[in-house]
Amino acid sequence: MKTALIIVDVQNDFCPGGALPVPHGDEVVTSLNKWIEKAERERDYWIVVATRDWHPRETNHFAEFGGRWPVHCVQGTPGARFHPDLQIQQCWDRQHVPCYIVHKGTHKNEDAYSGFFGTNLAELFKSRGVTSVYVGGLATDYCVKATALDAIRLGFKTYLILDACRAVDVHPGDGDKAVEEMINAGVQIIRTDEVLGGKE
Numbered sequence: 001m002k003t004a005l006i007i008v009d010v011q012n013d014f015c016p017g018g019a020l021p022v023p024h025g026d027e028v029v030t031s032l033n034k035w036i037e038k039a040e041r042e043r044d045y046w047i048v049v050a051t052r053d054w055h056p057r058e059t060n061h062f063a064e065f066g067g068r069w070p071v072h073c074v075q076g077t078p079g080a081r082f083h084p085d086l087q088i089q090q091c092w093d094r095q096h097v098p099c100y101i102v103h104k105g106t107h108k109n110e111d112a113y114s115g116f117f118g119t120n121l122a123e124l125f126k127s128r129g130v131t132s133v134y135v136g137g138l139a140t141d142y143c144v145k146a147t148a149l150d151a152i153r154l155g156f157k158t159y160l161i162l163d164a165c166r167a168v169d170v171h172p173g174d175g176d177k178a179v180e181e182m183i184n185a186g187v188q189i190i191r192t193d194e195v196l197g198g199k200e
Helices: 025-041 088-094 121-128 140-153 174-185 192-196
Strands: 002-008 046-053 099-104 130-138 157-166 188-190
Touching (some): 025 130, 025 192, 046 088, 046 121, 046 140, 088 099, 099 121, 121 130, 130 140, 140 157, 157 174, 157 192
Parallel strands (some): 002 130, 130 157, 157 188
16 A cells, blocks of 8 residues: 655746746745655655646636636646756656656646546556545645545545645635635645654
8 A cells, every 4th residue: 555645736837926826835845845755765655746737828727718817837838847946856856756747737628626637647546556645735725625625535545734735815715715625525634744743
């Protein structure tokens, strides 16, 4: 049995200075890097997955084509890249632990908030013997919530790393409501310092 760390959409466009910035979105990187390091130390028991929005330039997800969001995370653009301080590329290069990148929202008619929607993530977990997942990233009230709820629905024991998430809060309190919804669905809430303590 294995555990998966799911890093949700920690991309430049969702961080300060990006096209659709999540307030303080870059602050999740420090905690997530600690979890990547934990996975590498315990490589026999973990896999690491980083999802990213990978939208075509013309998609119903964007406001100019009838959606609700400004243009962001277009395939191959700097805004679609992972935050430069996130250790996902280094994880990939070191090959200490199985590490995967999952693209979502790749078609014009997809919102694809969840990392499981339109991807092979569930099949990947099944093939790797994953039974539990730890979720963090951007944003709490959209893609993180959708991913965690799908993980529960698919039968995975699911943990939300609360300090490794930030909310859009289009309406004040949306992030808190999302956390409550996840708790009600069976997601367990944890914090990095509670689990990892002072480990680096």
